[in-house]
Amino acid sequence: MQDQLDKFMRENRAAFDAAEPDSMIWDNIEKAITPAGQSKVVNIWGYARVAAVAILLLTIGAIGGSYFSGSAYQSPGLVMQDLSTEYAEAEAYYVSQINQKMDQIKTFDLSESVVEDIQSLNDEFNSLRSKLGDEVTDEVIISAMIENYKTKIRILERVVDRMEKSEQEKTKHNDEIQL
Numbered sequence: 044m045q046d047q048l049d050k051f052m053r054e055n056r057a058a059f060d061a062a063e064p065d066s067m068i069w070d071n072i073e074k075a076i077t078p079a080g081q082s083k084v085v086n087i088w089g090y091a092r093v094a095a096v097a098i099l100l101l102t103i104g105a106i107g108g109s110y111f112s113g114s115a116y117q118s119p120g121l122v123m124q125d126l127s128t129e130y131a132e133a134e135a136y137y138v139s140q141i142n143q144k145m146d147q148i149k150t151f152d153l154s155e156s157v158v159e160d161i162q163s164l165n166d167e168f169n170s171l172r173s174k175l176g177d178e179v180t181d182e183v184i185i186s187a188m189i190e191n192y193k194t195k196i197r198i199l200e201r202v203v204d205r206m207e208k209s210e211q212e213k214t215k216h217n218d219e220i221q222l
Contacts, residue, residue, distance in 0.1 A: 130185060137192035144199035151206040157198075164195045 052059070168191045175184050 133189060134192075137189070137196065140196050141192065141199065144196065144203055147203050148199060148206070151202075151210075157202055160198055161195065164191055164198070167191055168195075 168188060171184050171188045171191065175181065175188075
């Protein structure tokens with residue numbers, strides 16, 4: 044019996060390969076497999092991936108925006124100007140110098156180490172600011188905050204100088220190539 048079936052299959056193989064079942068047959072099979080009250084399963088992992096990427100991009104944008112907007116020194120808490128007008132003038136001067144240097148630096152590509160140094164100084168400054176208001180240590184903290192401002196300005200000046208020299212060397216090299 045098996046031999047006859049095999050023989051029949053080999054002889055009529057072309058007829059089996061040419062015919063396709065009607066699409067209604069597949070619809071009926073799907074209805075039979077899925078009960079009427081049950082809905083289809085939705086793959087949630089695809090949506091979770093999209094949501095995770097969106098959250099990551101929003102977080103990076105928020106951090107980058109706060110970094111480049113210069114709002115690192117605008118954290119809530121006591122500021123030097125709350126203590127005296129002399130400190131207010133000093134803080135205004137240093138903040139304007141830092142903002143000016145940051146505006147110059149924004150035109151250049153910063154290395155990761157420079158960004159880390161600036162962020163480290165920002166963190167240190169915010170730590171000092173949170174301690175401001177302890178009457179026992181105000182003078183020491185203000186002195187440390189002013190040193191932090193000065194250090195940041197020195198670092199930013201060095202970065203600007205190096206970037207400008209690099210740009211000048213590139214321009215000079217390009218001029219020599221054109222000649």
